[in-house]
Amino acid sequence: MGSLALRRAAGAVPLLLVVWTAAFFLQQLIHGDPAAYVLGNTSTAAQRDQLDAAFGLHRSPLDQYLSTCANLLSGDLGRSWITSESVGRLLSTALPVTLSLALLSTLVTAAVGTALGIWAALRRGSRVDRILQLAAGAVTAVPNYWIAVGLVYLFAIQYRVLPATGYVQLNQSPGQWLQSLILPVIALSLAPIGPIFLQARSAVAEALDADYVRTVRALGIPRRRQVLKHGLRNAAAPIVTAVGFNTVGLLAGTVAVEQIFNLPGLGSQLLSGVLGHDVPVVQGVVLVFAVGVVIVNLAVDLLIGVLNPKARRA
Amino acid sequence: MSTVVHHADSPVGPAARAGRALATSPLTLTAVAWLVLVVLTSVFADQLAPFDPLTQNLTELLKPPSATHWLGTDSLGRDVLSRLMHGGDTLLWGAAEATAIAVALGLPAGLLSGYRGGIADAVISWLVDLTFAVPAFVVLVALAVIYPQNTAVMMAVLGVLGAGAATRLVRNSTRTVRDELFIDAARVSGLPLRTILFRHVLPTVVAPVIMLAATSMAICVIVLSSLSFLGLGGSPEAPSWGQMIYEASQNITVDSWLLVPPGAVLILTVIAFNLIANTVRDALPGGPTPRPVRHRRTVLAETAAQRPDADPQTLLGVHGLVVEFPSGPVVDGVTFAVRKGEILGLVGESGSGKTVTALAIPGLLPIDERITAGSVRFAGEELAGTTERRLSRVRGRGVAYIAQEPMAALDPCYTVGNQLRAALRHFGATRRAAAARTGDLLREVGISDPDRVMRCRPHQISGGIAQRVAIALALTGDPALLIADEPTTALDVTVQAAILDLFRNVVATGERALVLVSHDIGVVADVCDRVAVMYAGQIVEQGETDSVLGAPRHPYTRALLRSMPSLDTAGRLPVIPGSVPAPDAWPEGCRFAARCALATDACKKGPIPLMDVSGPSPRTTRCVRGHDLAPEPGR
Numbered sequence: 001m002g003s004l005a006l007r008r009a010a011g012a013v014p015l016l017l018v019v020w021t022a023a024f025f026l027q028q029l030i031h032g033d034p035a036a037y038v039l040g041n042t043s044t045a046a047q048r049d050q051l052d053a054a055f056g057l058h059r060s061p062l063d064q065y066l067s068t069c070a071n072l073l074s075g076d077l078g079r080s081w082i083t084s085e086s087v088g089r090l091l092s093t094a095l096p097v098t099l100s101l102a103l104l105s106t107l108v109t110a111a112v113g114t115a116l117g118i119w120a121a122l123r124r125g126s127r128v129d130r131i132l133q134l135a136a137g138a139v140t141a142v143p144n145y146w147i148a149v150g151l152v153y154l155f156a157i158q159y160r161v162l163p164a165t166g167y168v169q170l171n172q173s174p175g176q177w178l179q180s181l182i183l184p185v186i187a188l189s190l191a192p193i194g195p196i197f198l199q200a201r202s203a204v205a206e207a208l209d210a211d212y213v214r215t216v217r218a219l220g221i222p223r224r225r226q227v228l229k230h231g232l233r234n235a236a237a238p239i240v241t242a243v244g245f246n247t248v249g250l251l252a253g254t255v256a257v258e259q260i261f262n263l264p265g266l267g268s269q270l271l272s273g274v275l276g277h278d279v280p281v282v283q284g285v286v287l288v289f290a291v292g293v294v295i296v297n298l299a300v301d302l303l304i305g306v307l308n309p310k311a312r313r314a
Numbered sequence: 315m316s317t318v319v320h321h322a323d324s325p326v327g328p329a330a331r332a333g334r335a336l337a338t339s340p341l342t343l344t345a346v347a348w349l350v351l352v353v354l355t356s357v358f359a360d361q362l363a364p365f366d367p368l369t370q371n372l373t374e375l376l377k378p379p380s381a382t383h384w385l386g387t388d389s390l391g392r393d394v395l396s397r398l399m400h401g402g403d404t405l406l407w408g409a410a411e412a413t414a415i416a417v418a419l420g421l422p423a424g425l426l427s428g429y430r431g432g433i434a435d436a437v438i439s440w441l442v443d444l445t446f447a448v449p450a451f452v453v454l455v456a457l458a459v460i461y462p463q464n465t466a467v468m469m470a471v472l473g474v475l476g477a478g479a480a481t482r483l484v485r486n487s488t489r490t491v492r493d494e495l496f497i498d499a500a501r502v503s504g505l506p507l508r509t510i511l512f513r514h515v516l517p518t519v520v521a522p523v524i525m526l527a528a529t530s531m532a533i534c535v536i537v538l539s540s541l542s543f544l545g546l547g548g549s550p551e552a553p554s555w556g557q558m559i560y561e562a563s564q565n566i567t568v569d570s571w572l573l574v575p576p577g578a579v580l581i582l583t584v585i586a587f588n589l590i591a592n593t594v595r596d597a598l599p600g601g602p603t604p605r606p607v608r609h610r611r612t613v614l615a616e617t618a619a620q621r622p623d624a625d626p627q628t629l630l631g632v633h634g635l636v637v638e639f640p641s642g643p644v645v646d647g648v649t650f651a652v653r654k655g656e657i658l659g660l661v662g663e664s665g666s667g668k669t670v671t672a673l674a675i676p677g678l679l680p681i682d683e684r685i686t687a688g689s690v691r692f693a694g695e696e697l698a699g700t701t702e703r704r705l706s707r708v709r710g711r712g713v714a715y716i717a718q719e720p721m722a723a724l725d726p727c728y729t730v731g732n733q734l735r736a737a738l739r740h741f742g743a744t745r746r747a748a749a750a751r752t753g754d755l756l757r758e759v760g761i762s763d764p765d766r767v768m769r770c771r772p773h774q775i776s777g778g779i780a781q782r783v784a785i786a787l788a789l790t791g792d793p794a795l796l797i798a799d800e801p802t803t804a805l806d807v808t809v810q811a812a813i814l815d816l817f818r819n820v821v822a823t824g825e826r827a828l829v830l831v832s833h834d835i836g837v838v839a840d841v842c843d844r845v846a847v848m849y850a851g852q853i854v855e856q857g858e859t860d861s862v863l864g865a866p867r868h869p870y871t872r873a874l875l876r877s878m879p880s881l882d883t884a885g886r887l888p889v890i891p892g893s894v895p896a897p898d899a900w901p902e903g904c905r906f907a908a909r910c911a912l913a914t915d916a917c918k919k920g921p922i923p924l925m926d927v928s929g930p931s932p933r934t935t936r937c938v939r940g941h942d943l944a945p946e947p948g949r
Contacts, residue, residue: 019447029460124681137592141584143536145543145556146577149563153570209680211717212725215784218678218717219737219791220710223702229736233727252449256540260563270452271544274459282459290448307727 004305005298012294019290023283024068028061030279038081038277055081077287078280080273087284090269095288097167097265098254102292104181105188105250110243113193117200117239118227124205132197140194145256148187152260155183165262184261188253192246199242203235210234236307244300248293331521331597342593345586352583356402365393367400367553376569385575388558389565394575397553401576402583404548405555408469409534413527415473420480421523425511427481428488438481445478451537458546465548472537476530483526487519521598528591532584539580555580627653629795629827630675630713635688635698637667637674644897645670646851647688649924652795655824657817659842659859660831661874665894666848669718672797672831674698676713677705693794710741710791716798720780724772730756730783731768737790755786759816778809785816796820799831814841835878839863847871850894850905853924857933867927867935867943869910904938912939 030037034057035048052058056067068078077087120129156164162183168176207213208231216226255267262268266285273281337343355362364384371391379386385394427438453475454468461467491497492515500510541547542556550557555576562572630652637645645667652658660668673679675690677697690697692712697705709715717723725733731752738748756764759782772780781801788796798817802810818841821828832838838845839859846856847870855868866872873890892909901907903918910917916938924934927941937943 015444015447018444023456026456026460137588138581138585141532141536141581141588143540143543143559143577143580143584145540146559146573146580149559149566149573150577152563153566153573157567157570211719211722214678214715215717215723215787216725216737217706218676218709218715219740219787220706220708221737221740222706225740230725230727234725248446248449252451255452255455256544259544270455274455274462274546277459279459282456286448286452286456289452293447293449 005302008298008301009294012298016287016290016294020069020072020283020287021065023286024065025061026283027279034279038279051081054084055079077284080278080281082276082278087280090281091266091284091288094264094266094269096169097263098251098258098267100170100177100181101184101188101254101258101263101265102247102250104185105192106243106247108185108189109192109196109246109250110239112189113196113243114200114232114239116193116197118204118232120197120201121204121208121231122227129201133201136194136197138194139190140192142191144187144191144253145260147190148184148257148260151183151187167261167263167265180261180263184257184263187257187260188250191253192249196239196242196246200235200239203238204231207231207234233307237304240300240303240307244296247296251289251292251296334597339593342589345589348582348586349590352402352579353406355399356406359396359399359403363393363396363399365396367392367397368551369393376565376572378571386571388561388572389569394558394572397558398555398575398579401553401555401558402579404465404552405535405538405542406583408465408472408538408548409531411469412472412476412534412538413530415470416476416480416530417523417527419474419477420526421484421519423477424481424484425488425515425519428485429492429507429511429515435485438485442478442481445475450475451540454537454541455544455546458541462546463548463550468538468541468547472534476534479530480523480526483522484519487522488515491515491518521594525591525594525598528587528594532587532591535580535584535587625651625653629654629693630829631689631691632671632675633689633691635671635674635690636686637670637679637683638686639683639897642897643686644683644851645674646900648848648851648853649688650846650853650856652827652829654794654827655821656844657821657828657830657842659838659845660829660848661833661835661838661845662848663833663874663890663894665850665896667851668831668848669799671848672715672799672829675797675829676709676715677702678715710737711793713795713797714788714791714793716784716788716796716801718799719804720784720801721772721777723784724780724787726772728771729768730770730772730775734768734783734787734790737787741791751790755789756783758789759783759786760812761786777804778806778813781805781809781813782816785813785820789820794825795827795829797829797831800833801830802832802834802837810837817841835863835874847874850900851897852905852936853934854906854936855934856924857928858931861929861931861933867933867940868906868937869912869939869943870906872943873909904936912943914939 027034033048035051036043039047039051056064059067071078075088077091079086080090116132120132123129152164155162163180164183166180168180170177204227208227212234213226213230216230254265255270257263258265258267259271266288269281270285272278273285359367364382369392371387374383374387374391376389377383377387377391383393383395385398388394388397423438423441427435450472454471457467457471458464497510497514500514505513538547539554539556539559542554543560545557545560547556548554558576559573559580562570562576565572628651632651633649635645635648636643648667648671650658650660660671662668670679670683674685675692675697677700679685685698688698692708695704695708697708697713724730728736734752734755735745735748738751739745743751752768753764756767761767761779761782767775767779767783772783775783781804785798785801788798796817801817802813805813814837817828817830820826830838830842842859844857845859845862846853847862847868848854849870855862855866855871862871863875866875870890873888876888877890890909895901895905895908901918903920904910904913904922907913907917922936922938924936925940927933927935
């Protein structure tokens with residue numbers, strides 16, 4: 001198990017290096033003087049020179065690349081071109097927001113998708129089953145930003161039961177933290193519930209049709225135990241795969257959703273970096289997202305390793 | 315060699331099937347019609363739109379839908395319908411471009427990677443992993459730091475990233491066809507690689523690629539509209555659906571209606587693409603089979619009430635049992651009884667209905683099969699048509715079922731010990747008692763090292779051990795009746811003999827009984843007290859084993875005996891010509907007549923009843939010539 005984790009982590013290193021390199025060379029695509037690009041046409045030559053000097057933008061690309069790589073090894077993601085703040089510090093304050101959002105959404109999609117999947121698998125071919133399948137197809141098509149705006153309208157403007165914007169840290173007030181995340185989490189979770197439901201439904205149905213479930217049924221073991229102990233356990237691996245795949249999608253979704261709910265997470269940092277031409281911030285966020293994807297995939301692999309009986313020694 | 319072998323289910327099959335499926339599903343047709351409508355109105359927006367999408371009319375701000383403005387006006391007084399019509403153009407065109415790039419790159423890369431394997435596959439797979447390293451949407455947003463509003467760059471990047479998924483799909487489809495016979499034949503016949511790929515491999519990946527393209531369109535539409543929503547996708551002047559949703563969000567406190575038209579059009583368009591993708595996927599080989607038909611539960615109490623249990627020694631009485639699949643009956647009026655202390659053999663070729671009969675007794679038929687007539691009385695209780703709740707009380711303690719393939723019948727996720735202990739606990743044992751009994755049970759079924767076996771999962775034990783474990787599991791409830799379905803089929807001869815000994819011991823106390831389902835007449839001859847021979851859903855001969863096998867009164871029993879290998883058979887074994895007719899091809903008369911050397915016209919006249927041919931012991935046969943068949947030795 002540990003060796004699998006190590007192998008996967010080692011495999012991710014070159015991948016992350018490529019991502020980082022690509023993100024670095026993003027700034028080489030700027031036409032002309034980067035300093036002019038950042039500061040705008042109204043800036044003076046002195047201001048531009050100052051920026052050039054502060055960030056070493058006059059050096060050769062290779063030179064700059066090597067020094068950013070060296071900095072990266074010591075955990076330094078560089079500094080913002082606009083505020084000169086450390087990108088590492090900027091992102092470490094934004095990370096908990098996005099992490100809360102992504103983790104809660106993953107839990108919600110996994111729980112709701114699996115529960116509905118089991119429910120439908122037990123009623124295969126029935127009217128509810130067909131309605132759920134159609135609904136699963138429909139929710140998948142709803143863009144998270146559209147549903148987010150709709151939720152703000154319904155729950156924050158029309159009924160005023162939940163805050164429309166803002167974020168409260170978990171250690172300040174867990175209750176308010178949860179309140180500030182309810183709408184964003186619903187907006188992010190709705191679409192992924194569809195595919196997770198469909199996967200859970202077919203995996204559980206397949207397990208319930210298997211001979212080993214008939215064996216326990218032939219022993220008179222109650223339906224609940226047949227489904228939860230044997231059906232769900234055998235369907236777990238494909239469900240975990242689907243949840244992992246959709247969590248990666250969720251990560252991307254945080255960008256728009258954070259913007260709408262005014263949550264100070266990585267997505268908001270990315271957008272303000274993009275709008276402010278603050279390339280180091282953008283590079284940093286891209287790298288953090290890549291690390292996030294690696295971690296999600298690693299978690300899926302490890303979980304499947306645990307779940308797959310053939311991977312375990314008795 | 316010009317006769318290049320074509321695949322049996324023809325490589326164009328999947329694509330053609332997908333096309334047919336698209337044309338026949340009303341839902342999918344609606345989806346296609348919607349997309350055609352959206353595309354046409356987008357293309358001809360200049361001609362069709364009632365107003366200019368950019369003209370502001372400050373006297374008509376935020377008007378609700380009316381005869382002039384069908385979908386109302388926005389915060390600058392612009393006509394919403396006209397803006398919608400103009401707003402799909404860039405979006406759909408962009409999604410199509412990205413999808414085209416993804417397919418154009420992914421198709422050759424996937425073919426190469428899947429067909430060639432080796433280094434090409436490794437390199438391409440690594441590149442594919444790279445496209446999944448960062449979510450495409452994040453990459454596009456990040457790119458906007460350098461290329462704000464540059465849709466051309468975004469399309470290209472989205473296409474390249476989407477090529478990863480395309481490559482993976484094409485690679486996997488290619489992999490599965492690569493090793494098939496018709497490809498081998500083409501390779502052996504010396505066709506050049508290009509011809510093989512284009513003529514034989516490509517057609518099989520066409521349908522998956524269509525599915526992928528539709529899915530890709532759906533994803534691209536969402537991604538690109540999200541970018542417009544964030545103000546990063548294309549010119550802020552030109553209307554787009556995402557941007558319209560953004561404007562709606564800015565006016566949400568004043569007018570929530572504006573959120574509806576662009577949202578509805580966007581969602582319906584994505585649903586349409588997904589529906590098309592699903593229809594194509596379902597038409598692919600390995601797609602879902604038609605959903606099972608659910609039956610109403612039939613109440614069979616009347617038939618049951620008419621059958622008093624004649625003999626207190628009778629444990630199981632099956633009478634006139636009919637089991638139907640959605641296509642029709644597969645077990646047709648089966649009647650037999652099992653007494654305590656007895657082993658009854660249910661014998662016949664595959665397709666005779668013996669397994670379905672065995673499953674029907676404890677009510678374990680799959681969802682689309684059901685008992686439609688007859689009675690199953692166990693220890694005085696009617697089991698046919700009763701509730702799952704009552705059945706579950708009988709199962710395990712009263713009737714235990716041992717499935718055909720022991721390996722598949724044990725849950726791969728749990729150890730043997732866990733499964734046995736859970737069953738014992740279910741039957742009321744304490745934790746400690748269950749732990750102790752598990753070892754004893756395993757020893758009882760002849761496992762010499764129960765402690766090791768207990769810790770194993772099913773895939774870690776041999777077939778013979780798995781069969782013993784399955785029997786031990788069936789014994790956990792101390793059942794009165796055991797039903798064993800082909801318990802020795804997968805085992806070698808010595809293990810087979812040991813298992814049969816085990817069964818003899820199980821009924822030796824005189825309180826239990828066993829129904830042994832087998833196609834192997836030798837096994838039946840070895841252990842069964844009585845035998846019922848099944849053919850095409852009916853019992854054709856029944857009686858004591860010695861008398862039935864010693865002097866068969868049905869030509870089918872005779873033929874079965876002749877086709878059994880024995881030491882004194884010289885030369886070739888006679889096989890029964892032909893095969894068991896499928897349920898939908900059952901003739902009206904004798905079902906064996908077509909394969910029977912003794913058949914006469916009388917055999918084909920009408921249904922053949924069971925005839926009493928009892929001698930010293932009760933005996934029945936379903937043969938009009940049953941009396942003629944001289945009691946000659948069967949071999």
